[in-house]
Amino acid sequence: MKVTPITAIGKAIKSKNPTHRFVGPYQTLRKIGLVAYQVSLPHICSNLHDVFLVYVSDPSRVIMLDTIQLKDDLTFKTMHVQIVDRKIKLLRGKQILLVKIIWNKITGDVTWELEEKIRKGYPRLFE
Numbered sequence: 001m002k003v004t005p006i007t008a009i010g011k012a013i014k015s016k017n018p019t020h021r022f023v024g025p026y027q028t029l030r031k032i033g034l035v036a037y038q039v040s041l042p043h044i045c046s047n048l049h050d051v052f053l054v055y056v057s058d059p060s061r062v063i064m065l066d067t068i069q070l071k072d073d074l075t076f077k078t079m080h081v082q083i084v085d086r087k088i089k090l091l092r093g094k095q096i097l098l099v100k101i102i103w104n105k106i107t108g109d110v111t112w113e114l115e116e117k118i119r120k121g122y123p124r125l126f127e
Contacts, residue, residue: 044070081105083125086115101125 027040035053085100099118103109119126 044072045074048074083118084110087112
């Protein structure tokens, strides 16, 4: 099942590269059609429809799944890797401090965040 990664302040990560994350596997309860299966979902996913279309592709392209803790809205929190840049944005005469954060070195997920919020939530990045 595909889920959406979000930042510490609740924004979905936007990237030029695909950032798909999958969770599972889940027990198959029954086969409904040629590619439709009913699966047993955990209680946290009770608001989802339990029938999914499953397409089998080249087995050599199978990706190992990460262990991800899902929130109630089926998102998960990613950990910051490092701060790579800083800038000051001027807005109506005020200075807004921004930091550029690499979320995942492998996929290249990078976003600009407010330094104040990141400093409060993740002080270890500023040591």
